[in-house]
Amino acid sequence: MQPGDAVILVLGGVGAGLTGSMAGLASLSSYPALLAVGIPPIAANVTNTVALLANTVGTAAGTQRELAGQGRRLLGLSAVAALGGLAGAGLLLKTPSSTFEWIVPLLIALGAALLLLRDPLRRWAGHHTMSRPVLGGAIFLIGIYGGYFGAAAGVLMLAVLAVAANEPLPVTNAVKSVVLGASNLSAAIIYALVAPVNWPAAGIQAIGCLVGSWIGPSLVRRIPERPLRAAIAVAALGLAVYLWWRAAH
Incomplete structure (x- = not known):
């Protein structure tokens, strides 16, 4: 791996850590960075999943005061999410590479739309309640x-x-x-065993993810997030268009 590639991966990881902790769109930065250094789409995706485990570590380290007293809740929700992650990994491994290249731009565009609609979603959430079975089903699907x-x-x-x-x-x-992170962890274990993870790239990008996700929570407490979310969403739409054009050609 060339030094320039390592710089791209670290910066992509830092961006993933920041956007993941502040806006919930970590792959917007990390996945394109892996593509940019020449890693094919499926391999880039599984490598990205492994690298993003560092986001969980960094965010947990940076949010200890917010997570205080949340142990039982985290354990239950994480177990359900982990089962979903296993199912998602199995689904990916059965998806042809050509199909995946067409699906990804749609998923990124969906992510951008959801990011822009987050405030209406929160307002809707404030007027509704959710039972435990419904919550469990939603966590599993996510x-x-x-x-x-x-x-x-x-x-x-x-x-x-x-x-x-x-x-x-x-x-x-x-x-x-x-x-x-529990969903990512369970999927990453499957990918580590049977998928084409690029381990050098994953390790380098994880360093950037760790830094960005550790810094991100402190920024969440201090900066206005609406302009940031809008900028990230616009960038995501641009990326979706580029990846669609790339798949078409």
Whole structure:
């Protein structure tokens, strides 16, 4: 691997850590970075899943005060998300590479739309309640999506958790990151055993993810997030168009 490739991967990881902890769209930065250094789409996706485990570690380290007293809740939700991640990994391994290249732009565009609609989703959440079975089913489905690709899985998870609990945003955001990390972990174990993970790229990108996700929670507490979310969503739509053009040619 060339030094320039390593720089791209680290920067992509830092961006993933920041956007993941602040906006729930980590793959917007990390997945294109892996493509940019020449890794094929399926291999880039499974490598991305492995690298993003560092996001969970960094976010957990940066949100200890928000996660205080959340142990039982995290354990239950994480177990359900992990089962979903296993199902998502199995689904990905059965998806032909050519099909995956067409699906990814749609998933990224969906992520951008959800990011822009997050405030209406939160307002809707404030007027609804969610039973435990419904919450479990929603977490499982999001876990499947997270294990399969995961762009905007954080946005979906945040919206669901906001429906289920009345608590400050930083707490919900911290819980979201850990629960989604369980989905990534279970999928990453499958990928490590049977999928073409690029381990050098995953290790280098994980360093950037760790840094970005450790810094991100402190920024969530301090900066206005609406302009940031809008900028990320616009960038995601641009990326979706580029990847669609790439798949078509």
